[in-house]
Amino acid sequence: MSEEAAGIQTLSMQTEEDEDEDEEGKQTEDDEPRVCGVCGDLAKGYHFNALTCEGCKGFFRRTIKRSSPLRCPFLNNCVITKNNRRSCQACRFHKCQAIGMRKEMVMSKEEVLERRIRRRKKNTCDALTQLSSQQETIIQELLSNHRSTFDSAFSRFTGFRPMDREILAESEPNQSDLLTNCPTKTCTPAGKSSPDPTMSSHTCSLSSSSSLSSSSSSSLSCLPDSPEKQKDCKSDKKHCVYTALPHVADLTTYMIQDIIRFSKSLQDFRSLTIEDQISLLKGATFEIMQIRFNMVFNVSTSNWECGHITYCIHDGMRAGFQPLLLEPMFKFHHTLRKLDLQEEEYVLIQAMSLFSPDRPGVQQHGPIDRVHEDLALTLKTWIDCKRTGPKKHLLYPKVISCLTELRTMTEEYSKQILQIQDVQPDTISPLIMEVVSKTSCSDV
Amino acid sequence: MSEEAAGIQTLSMQTEEDEDEDEEGKQTEDDEPRVCGVCGDLAKGYHFNALTCEGCKGFFRRTIKRSSPLRCPFLNNCVITKNNRRSCQACRFHKCQAIGMRKEMVMSKEEVLERRIRRRKKNTCDALTQLSSQQETIIQELLSNHRSTFDSAFSRFTGFRPMDREILAESEPNQSDLLTNCPTKTCTPAGKSSPDPTMSSHTCSLSSSSSLSSSSSSSLSCLPDSPEKQKDCKSDKKHCVYTALPHVADLTTYMIQDIIRFSKSLQDFRSLTIEDQISLLKGATFEIMQIRFNMVFNVSTSNWECGHITYCIHDGMRAGFQPLLLEPMFKFHHTLRKLDLQEEEYVLIQAMSLFSPDRPGVQQHGPIDRVHEDLALTLKTWIDCKRTGPKKHLLYPKVISCLTELRTMTEEYSKQILQIQDVQPDTISPLIMEVVSKTSCSDV
DNA sequence: AAATGTTCACCAAGTTCA
């Protein structure tokens, strides 16, 4: 209102001076406060490289975008003020350029369009790819069950046999670059803890809740003999070749027990037949264990920080595992860890691993396939929805690729466990052996 | 002079106050704030730099435009009022100038003409020769979403079941001229790729994000039996009649997943009801798939060059499709490909296919029809605008004709898929079956 | 927090027509 009022008096556009833009501002220092370089109105900040008011900001952008010629109806020397700035676009625009407003800083049509599309897309993913309540439920159930069955601080991991990091020279050096030297001979104290009878006697079994038992009676004889030097070792140093084995076996047993509890806590898992439950677990236990270990993997130290105990890849060696397994596994942990997954994502891939319909021995592919599908879509949607950044669309394929990689190790793991068992019996728990055994329950 | 005039005016009105406040009645809050400075009539706003009524506004413009000299019939000192303002043009105009109305602010003849031209252009040329920004936006959104959901190099197509190009002799030779001999028994290696659990389990479903599910439970029994030799085949060679089927099914599934993602990425699609989304997808998936395949169709070799794998029409045969479908499809690909469409045009026709209001089961024809219309007009305008050459006006009708042709194949495709499924079950993914199934979601 | 774009009442040009 006051602006229009002043309009009349500023008719003498060219002649008069700015007169009174400071009347309103308390600061008598015109230079000090923020004044629009074009019209003298209050400026709130820099726009297109000059200190201007909101009006001149919008005017400049619109004029650039319009890119139609302007003509001064007066004498091309209008003095632009807050009140008369609308009277002559040509001189206003000229002043804009004169004080340094740059047209390059106005986003081009294409830039804006691109930005808009991108924004649309984001909203899309938020709104439409929005997690369905079904999917939310899936995640929540998984998270809850995961948390109650994964002791990420390993505080309940007690009563284990001590970790012995001495490397007893084996008959032949099967070193790899990974294993040339362990910088941390003793990564962390993992010595004796008070013996816990619960742990050493395994309270949990794949088929413990069922009448079916594909358990420890199964012999290993059906396994093809590994081409490696098992006989040598066997005869050589019976119980002390793999110094870390007792501890690692206990750790593994501990992990497996939790993984079984995790699986059995899932509705979709329980609704499968016992046979398929066992098949899935036999197929996925190793993978889930590695996924869980990955959650505590420190990518800069290459250590697994399991609460008070820290492990390194050499511990795997000391437990008798071979580079053929350890090397890809090491790579896997680095790759996956670098994806910096969130807990929800970790638990989803655990579940995806569990519900793999193509495990040996699986009878009912249908429902497992469906669950797997739901899980995969949920993970994908979750990533689309919750992740930001330009590379987010690459995350899902990367995760999948990690899982695929992991999958290729399962068989080798079983093989090496069986070898180790052969070399150093009575150290690996029956539970581990059961998981690793090839007998599918359908054979029972 | 304007100040003087305003002063007089002000004085006559309020007789008080210092002349500093001056300038018409903004400060005379109690007084009529909006009175015409010329005649005292109600003023609705500023006109040509003075607060005037509508009458004086029009009078001033006309007078300026006429630019003919005026003479006062009286003594050149008429007092202008609302009632007598028409009696002396000269004194009225003089008063107009006196209160600050500026002739420069009346647009000149040329300016007005220019403006008119500009407006005409908006209404005519723009619609015909220039893409409106709205249309630009449509195209850009489509392009962006198409590119992010169409893997034209098929680099993400992995984990498929291998392509087997052996042709097992069927009970009767249903050859056509197309199939007399396949010059490339093995068009390209399409053997095993590393197994990818994600692909083989279908991570995407038409109705996955809704509670509605028209999914796999639907039986096929309602379909009329195809007259062909299905019983023979069925009893003959159970699982290996259509050697290419596993691979083609995986490819199809892969394509469908991307097409669903494409559709769901479109704002206009998402704003439809879930039911209509499903109906549109069921109707258009085959067509969009063919359009996408057409983009990689090599018209001189008659091969589809899908990244590292190349397919020929015989692969369709080997997957169990019949000439009744394959022949028109082959023709379609040649015809469409020869039009040498650009990516923008391809994506527009994909969208036009998707937003076909007359798909079975569609409930809300209105909005779909509107979108379809917009798309068609955009395509037409695009062609008019971007294409050159004498035959450009023929392109749009030709494209439309291709779409019509394609449309006639949809039903036959569904029929043949169902036949194939009957002959060789457990090979076609549930997702494909869902797309092909006749159950409209309203039946659920 | 700063600086882009976006939105939308609102204002003042022209236009229509009785």
Next chain:
DNA sequence: TGAACTTGGTGAACATTT
């Protein structure tokens, strides 16, 4: 002529991105 209307520019307030 002028009331009623259409049109397109304005800019304060808001949203988004970094």
